Every structure is written in structure tokens, then in C-alpha cells.
Amino acid sequence: MRITPIPCLSDNYAYLLVCPETKEAAIVDVSEAGPVLAALDKGGGGSREDVKIVAVLATHHHHDHVGGNDEVVPKLGIERVYGHASDKGRIPRQTHFLEEGDTFTIGSLLVRAIHIPGHTTGAVAYVVTREPHDPVVFTGDTLFLAGCGRLFEGDPPMMHASLSKLAKLDPRTRVYCGHEYTESNLRFAAHVEPSNQAVARARTRASELRKEGKPTVPATIGDELTYNPFLRVDSPEIRKTLGIAESASGADALGAIRKAKDTFK
Numbered sequence: 001m002r003i004t005p006i007p008c009l010s011d012n013y014a015y016l017l018v019c020p021e022t023k024e025a026a027i028v029d030v031s032e033a034g035p036v037l038a039a040l041d042k043g044g045g046g047s048r049e050d051v052k053i054v055a056v057l058a059t060h061h062h063h064d065h066v067g068g069n070d071e072v073v074p075k076l077g078i079e080r081v082y083g084h085a086s087d088k089g090r091i092p093r094q095t096h097f098l099e100e101g102d103t104f105t106i107g108s109l110l111v112r113a114i115h116i117p118g119h120t121t122g123a124v125a126y127v128v129t130r131e132p133h134d135p136v137v138f139t140g141d142t143l144f145l146a147g148c149g150r151l152f153e154g155d156p157p158m159m160h161a162s163l164s165k166l167a168k169l170d171p172r173t174r175v176y177c178g179h180e181y182t183e184s185n186l187r188f189a190a191h192v193e194p195s196n197q198a199v200a201r202a203r204t205r206a207s208e209l210r211k212e213g214k215p216t217v218p219a220t221i222g223d224e225l226t227y228n229p230f231l232r233v234d235s236p237e238i239r240k241t242l243g244i245a246e247s248a249s250g251a252d253a254l255g256a257i258r259k260a261k262d263t264f265k
Ligand code: ZN
Pocket: 060, 062, 119, 141
């Protein structure tokens, strides 16, 4: 499978996901029409890249993830627009209403929806598999590289449960998230867990990529487990830094870490 990040707005990513065998493709999170349509144009002559866009995969209803649907879906004749069932009426042009574990295909790629409420109640991650490739997951604003989304419609137990589901994916799974927040997330990770060498290594990697103007995505679930504070709620050092009791539950610890991040400068 081939995945191309399409930078949109100030720090969003839409993604082009292509099945190389059939040339069928999907767009994950049509943030805005312009950059997405431009990414499909080749050579400036208006000829579309040699792929057929058969679906839009919306991770959640926020405007910076679906703002281009109304223009792009009819323009490209896209027949399937996926989102969570509970996002009915909130995702423009939605045609498919997913529940936990639902599967569908894009060419020969198998896509499975995981319901991951917390940032919003209808947040969905899309896990894409095609042997012999490593799986990938599109996590929207729930799991960022080295961070997690704000709790707009959910609470810490909900987010903790959702992140725990993602943490259990195959560690080789490559994570593509909705925003380029990696460097500032890693600054916070270094603040709460200063002796974690994986954080230091991830910071070096991220700053080198950003200096070259490249996206930091993807990282793997295995990588994230080593430095993402929201997947490391049991870390004694993080708990000590933020004054979280050893006896506090994972959900309570996550709530405290999220709160600290909200005000971290
Ligand atoms: Zn969002």
C-alpha cells in the first residue's frame, strides 16, 4: 500500500491511501479541498494521478477533518464516505455509518474501524492491512505522535480505554495522525519524563525531519509505547513529576497528564 501525507490548513494532514494493485484509493480526512485536489493533479495539466478515489475515511466530525467533503466528494464522484454511526448528521456527505470492528475494502486493502471515543464521541481509527506489508492505522486527533487529543466530548476513562485499544495493535503498525504536533508533544514528554532516552531520540529525529520540511509521520505503535506519555501512564517518573499517586488508576493518571499538557507552555 502507498500512503502520501497531504499537508492542509496550518498543521493538519489529509492522506492519500492507494492500493497499488488495483489503483483504487481513499482519502483520509479531507481537511480542505484545495491541497487534496492539488495532490491528485500531476504535471499541472489537470490530469489526475492514475488512481480512482473510491472512498473518504473520516476520523471524526471536526471541520478541520471534513471541511473539504462538500467540494471534493461530488467533484471526484466519490461514492463512499465513512464515519462513525454516531456522527450521522455531523460528517458532510457521509454514506457509511460504522460500528466497532466493521470492515471494508479499498481495492485489495482491508480496512477495519475501531471506535476510539475521547476527543469526540464518534472518533474512529482505521486499521489497514495487506499482507505482507506492516499494518497502518489512521488515528485522527485521538493518538498523535507523542501525544493525544484534547478531551472535547469524552472523559479520561474513555480516552484511556481508547488509547489502550490502540496500544494493543501489532507494535509494527505505522501510525498516521491528524496533526503535525510531534515536536511540541515531545517537549512535554521530555518535561514529564526527563530521563527517558527514547524521548530524546524521538526529539532528534523529529527536529531533523522538520528542518527538512518533512512530516514526522509515521511512527510505529512500538515506538509510541516507548515515549508517548499518554501511553505511559504507569511510568513512575511521569507520576512523580506530576504528583500522581502510585495508587491512582491509569484513567486518573491520564486525566492528570492531559490536564498538565493543556496548560504546558
Ligand atoms: Zn479534532
